[in-house]
Amino acid sequence: MSSAYLLVSHGSRDPRPEVAMQQLAKLVCNKLPNNYNPSSSEHLVGIAALEMSPQPLHEQIQKFAKSAFGDAWVGLHKPSQNENHLKIVPLFLLPGVHVMTDIPAEVALAQQAIGQDIMIELQPHLGSHPNLEKLLAKQISTIKAEAWILLAHGSRRPGSKETVEAMAASLSAVAAYWAGPPSLESRVKELVAAGYREIAILPYFLFAGGITDAIAASIEELKLQFSAVNFQLAQPLGASAELAELIWDLTDR
Template structure:
């Protein structure tokens, strides 16, 4: 084990009643420990349901000499756990172990790396189906937080853009509508005959199993529709790279809002030609009257998008809440 000379990486999970899912998290943490720079200690813990609890992970890092830690929530959306439970737990740890400090990273979100993994999962499930004839139903966990549910819809849209699928629809397995059956009905109503049900989950567990069971029940009742089921994201290299990126940006305070999938910064499928291009003044349809009223061109702030110049109206760099 490397001596802890850098801020430690604390990975925070929700926890699961399914031991297989909990062990997948623990295995991912063990694997990530071999990918960090020298001197960066890694530990992971859960806020509920599964061992080890977060407090043990913090104690493990503190015992190695860590006094500053970057906590990264291993969660796809900013639900209540990421917004409230984890910050509250970290506040308790500061009181319990005076001298510790925490930088808090943001959830993983629909990052291009994870979208690439989702795309692979669809292709694995679809087999030889043509993309133009394949509709994807992306199924999220579901939350009482509308902001978290909206992030799943954003992921669905980004998965659809530039990849040639007939469509990407959204459903939830609990707490939010539409449920899996309703999502599949929507796909059918839109004319889909080949549907890949894609669970928007990192690891296996009770809820991904429920998605599969509900999709299978609907498919049995609708034999005219071809329904296939994709695997979860899993411990892919893209996931490890994203966690390390969240670690770095948390420590640097370099959190650029909404930039993960910006076409001027990231080579998204079908939009690679836009990376690094300067924006030009442009007109929207209906803007032709402006010139007759003393207005100049409809300009959204012409500016360069070089490799390291990516502000275009974003908030200043801020630390996560």
């Protein structure tokens, strides 16, 4: 049996997340067992985007499967059923509509097109890994603040906020959302009213991009509004060996 791995992100018009995804794919590739052929191993870890891509996700999955498994795809030889496995890892932090509905639907379309010679396995999303908290704690460990805000994008799916609230509590932070209430500004007002003057914000995002730029701009406006408060902005997770380790662990679940 052979396996290939496809890391699926949301997608962005900003080029930085794709560059970071490519870096992350290389780091995950380094996790491949020693018995993998080094000359072909780079074809066994790929990236795809749910949105902002010229092709829908199911077509990206099919294209990657062809690249990863070659002859098994085009039928030049017939492997035994279930010999080849394509593992899809959703690099999403929240169990929102994309994770629970959109990606499974695209995977089903891809499996239908590919047939049974290559079995597609949808792995748990990144935000479900229990050690993600340790990576976030590392992000904030170098910044001293009286209060922390964990700022997530938010999701329209009912119940998705529970994940953010639990993560915020584990980090001794309060949760805020970029795309819904409670907003960053409302949380800042609450903390200022409670007497905090050292407030730090941790973006609950994978990579730097358009939204993190907008968050930074919003914090500059908050500095003008609350001149007595010292604001600090931590970095998003970013491509790292530690994040690659979590992703590799998810491929075995």
